[in-house]
Amino acid sequence: MESLIPLLSKAYKQIGHDVVFLPHPSNRSLSHLEDGILDAEIARLSVVEKKIGNIVRINIPIHTLKGFAYTNRGEIEEYTPEILGHYRLTSLRGVLWSDRVVTNHPRSNQMTQPADLLRLLQEGRTDIIFLAEETMDRLLENHPATSVKIRKLYPAIAIQPMYHYIHKKHRDLVPELEKAISDLLKNRK
Structure with a gap:
């Protein structure tokens, strides 16, 4: 913001x-x-x-706000709620649109800083992260070497x-x- x-x-x-x-x-x-x-x-x-x-x-x-799921897993081609049960998810604590997605998911984690989500994804400790497009764009600008592997999954989860x-x-x-x-x-x- x-x-x-x-x-x-x-x-x-x-x-x-x-x-x-x-x-x-x-x-x-x-x-x-x-x-x-x-x-x-x-x-x-x-x-x-x-x-x-x-x-x-x-x-x-x-x-x-345009909220998306992001991954570096090649087999995930698009976002659908049905795929979530197969993967580890990480979102930002207190972000309402992503809280709704990960609530009650047995393999979900929440962090307080966007950079931590990116780090977990890079380290293979999570499979899908949820961030606002603007936030992720800024992170990838600051970490250009990682942007090649990370993909935005469509459709957007939230546009509000x-x-x-x-x-x-x-x-x-x-x-x-x-x-x-x-x-x-x-x-x-």
Whole structure:
């Protein structure tokens, strides 16, 4: 979601607020937002609203999540839920779309860092990993020697709009933020 930082920085600046972006693991970020320790979350799927009550959505989609399965196993040609029972799976802890895929799978593992998923795949300690396309693209840019063997499995598992969320104590910012983000997105095109 680092690619959204310039957009959100400009939007907040337009409405008179300076912001600082702090990296946090996914679950910690959500719990800190719910508790009001953090003021906002860069981008989340709308299903997060079912888990957390103290947040307000900025109702302008700012990103589209594309979640895929990736493998380096030659015999796996495409993603289907039916193939999962035959392989070891690894996902990022706290990522809702992939949690749904691996929940109750007897040979699944969860990690907190995307690079750990890639490492496990390279070492042959897992067969299929689940990551957002943008995250995997960034990992492969930083590890070009591994990209030759790793394949994205189609179809995508998740294609969903993502929204910026703020803690409810800042709900008065919603109309201004929606306008600023909307204007910035229009000017981007």
